Amino acid sequence: MAASSSHAADAALNQPPEFAPRDLWETDxxxxxxxxxxxxxxxxxxxxxxxxxxxxxxxxxxxxxxxxxxxxxxxxxxxxxxxxxxxxxxxxxxxxxxxxxxxxxxxxxxxxxxxxxxxxxxxxxxxxxxxxxxxxxxxxxxxxxxxxxxxxxxxxxxxxIAGAYDPDDAPIAGKRGVTVGMGMTEKQGGSDVRANLTRATPLMADGEYALSGHKWFFSAPMSDGFLVLAQAPGGLSCFLLPRWRPDGTRNAFRLMRLKDKLGDWSNASSEVEFDDAWAYRIGDEGRGVATIIEMVMLTRLDCMLGSTAEMRMALAQAIHHARHRAAFGKRLVEHPLMRNVLADLALESEAALALSLRVARAVDAAPRDPGEAAFARIATAIGKYWICKRAPAFVNEAQECLGGNGYVEESILPRLYRQAPLNSIWEGSGNIQCLDVLRALAREPASGAAVLAELDAARGRDPTLDATAAGLRETLADPANTRESGARLLVERLALALQAAVLLRAGSPAAGDFCHSRLGGGHGLAFGTLPADIDFGALIDRAF
Incomplete structure (x- = not known):
């Protein structure tokens, strides 16, 4: 009897099979x-x-x-x-x-x-x-x-770009490939990088400087080199600071500690001090922000992609669990309220992906197409604000689908949840993104025109989006409607409208449901509040 009882306790009943291995391309x-x-x-x-x-x-x-x-x-x-x-x-x-x-x-x-x-x-x-x-x-x-x-x-x-990974701590001359980190933030400045205090003193050779100061966040400190901002005689400037000097000696910077941070535990972030560290200037003195902004634009796109990826994995885990776990006489995925939650998450996930890859296409075409360049400029900030804001609540909802199983480290959900807030902070918090949108609308008319053109391209496909686009056109026509205090609501409206337009132009089966729920007032504040007339099963099956 004791042996039988022990075996019964060891049996993993009513548990889903392992999620992986799984083909992430074929199932998406x-x-x-x-x-x-x-x-x-x-x-x-x-x-x-x-x-x-x-x-x-x-x-x-x-x-x-x-x-x-x-x-x-x-x-x-x-x-x-x-x-x-x-x-x-x-x-x-x-x-x-x-x-x-x-x-x-x-x-x-x-x-x-x-x-x-x-x-x-x-x-x-x-x-x-x-x-x-x-x-x-x-x-x-x-x-x-x-x-x-x-x-x-x-x-x-x-x-x-060599496609070779070489983790050795050694001068670049002997390496097949390198990785590059970044250091912009200082204790006193945060997003206000023009308040940076790190000094760059010119050396005898043209373009070479000695850097003295600190960085409060020094990302990926194991990298071979770092793009940093420092105050040169001509103003804030951009530099490459390598781990090793060109003469093969170790550069003069000191890692003070690794950050004990929320988020992933695999990567390292650090604090660093420079003691006449050798660096090479990129761009003109005083043009540091303008020089590094191209990097920032690309990393902001990756913030969108990262949040979208976290949503996708959390959704896939939730659907996988719900299809195999039974409760109250039937599988979780058969319960109407759970179906609403999963369908709602699926809708959000697809909209985030659609906008992210639309922005990637704009980045791809930007060198050849001024209109796409203008769209990439403003849509990156819009998308980073909204998609990165949605990820933490999204991942938490997926955890709830798994119950306690989604709260233990053996699953990937806790790791995703710790990571989810990062992208809304890194490379400019939500307020910075909204201010960037306002700046683009005020100073670069082509950016606002590009957004409206994107919405116009979907005109006539859904009356709810048509009404939303008309309202946004009216709002943007009056500068009084783009005050800083209302920027978050404006950027949210722009993000939802752009997601709807991309889905409609794509002919996605989810497009009508997105417009109905996100633009038509048929959605609550929490996930799982889709209107009852939406086909939940179709959205879940399409997602996974």
């Missing part, structure tokens, strides 16, 4: 349709391969990479300063897989039309299973166009 219909629609079809075979790998080996590697947190070693055993960050081997395996498959470099190494869309899709697939490594991958990708402004840094740009 909205992703496949979006990539093709936005011009990335030529890369679909590559994306399909990475979708399989991400949902299998990278998913598995990510658990160890997050369990064993990075450690800072300031000195070696002989007392020599080394400022090195050590990681679990699986973190390096994750980074190697990502870089070799173009997550950091495809946009630049294979610059065919659609490359930015394909790279965005790679980032979305990767981030679903290991968000922490997305930080150095994103910054390495986004640093390339900035590095290319300085011919003297050509080797850095070439090795950033």
């Amino acid at each position: 219909r909205a992703l496949r349709e979006s990539v093709t629609r936005e011009g990335g079809e030529a890369f679909c075979a590559h994306l399909a391969d990475y979708g399989r790998r991400a949902g299998d080996e990278v998913h598995a590697l990510g658990f160890d990479a997050n369990r064993d947190r990075p450690r800072l070693r300031t000195h070696d055993r002989f007392g020599q300063r080394i400022d090195r960050v050590e990681f679990h081997p699986n973190y390096h395996a994750v980074m190697r897989t990502a870089i070799e498959n173009g997550v950091a470099g495809l946009s630049w190494s294979d610059p065919r039309p659609g490359a930015h869309v394909a790279r965005a899709a790679l980032s979305y697939l990767h981030h679903q299973v290991e968000a922490g490594s997305s930080c150095p991958l994103t910054m390495t990708h986004a640093a390339v166009p900035v590095l290319r402004h300085a011919p003297a840094l050509a080797e850095w740009a070439q090795k950033a």
Whole structure:
């Protein structure tokens, strides 16, 4: 009897099977349709391969990479300063897989039309299973166009896109590939980078400087080089600060500590002090913000993609669980209220993906099309504000679908939930994004025109969107309606209208439901409040 009782306790009854391995490309219909629609079809075979790998080996590697947190070693055993960050081997395996498959470099190494869309899709697939490594991958990708402004840094740009991961702490000359981090924020400034105090003193050689000061957030401190802002004689300027000087000696910066932060545990963020650290100026003195803004624009797109990826993985986990778990006499997915929740999450997830890849297409076309460049300029800020705001509540709702199972570390949901608030803060908080939208509307008329043109392209497809677009046109026509105090509501309305327009133009089966619920007043503040006349089953089946 005792043995029988023990075996009964060990039996895992009414539990879903393991989620992975799972093909993240093949099970995501909205992703496949979006990539093709936005011009990335030529890369679909590559994306399909990475979708399989991400949902299998990278998913598995990510658990160890997050369990064993990075450690800072300031000195070696002989007392020599080394400022090195050590990681679990699986973190390096994750980074190697990502870089070799173009997550950091495809946009630049294979610059065919659609490359930015394909790279965005790679980032979305990767981030679903290991968000922490997305930080150095994103910054390495986004640093390339900035590095290319300085011919003297050509080797850095070439090795950033080389598709080779080399984690050795060594001078660049002996490395096949490099990663690039960033340091803009200081204690006293935050988003106000013009308040930075780090000083850049010119050296004898043209373009070379010695930096003294600090950075309060120094992202991915294990990187080979860092783009930083510092005050040169001519004003705030942009620099590349490498770990090793060109003469092969260790550069003069000190990692003070790693941040004990909310979010992923696989990646490292740090505080740093510069003590006449060698750096090379990119762009003119006094033009630091203008120089680095191209990097910021790309990293903001990746914030959108990261939040969208977190939503997607949380949704997939929730649907998987609900299809296998039974309660009160039937599977969870058969209960009407749970169906409403899952369908609502599916709708939000697809809308976030649709807008993110539409912005990626605009980034791809921007060098050739001024209209797309203007759209990318403002839609990135709109999308970053709204999508990143939605992620924390979304992931928490998905956790609730799993109940207690979604609250333990053996599942991926706690990791997603810790990560979910990050993208709304990193690269400019919500208020900064809204101020950026107002700035674009006031100073760059082409940006506002590009948004209205995007809405006009969907005219006649849904009366609710038509009415919303007409109201936004009237609002934008009067500067009194774009005061700072009302910026959040305006940007929210713009985001919802753009998501609806993209879905309608795509012919998505979810488009009408999105307009009905998000624009037509048929949706509550919480997820799971869709109107009863929506086909919940169709949305759930389409999502997974």
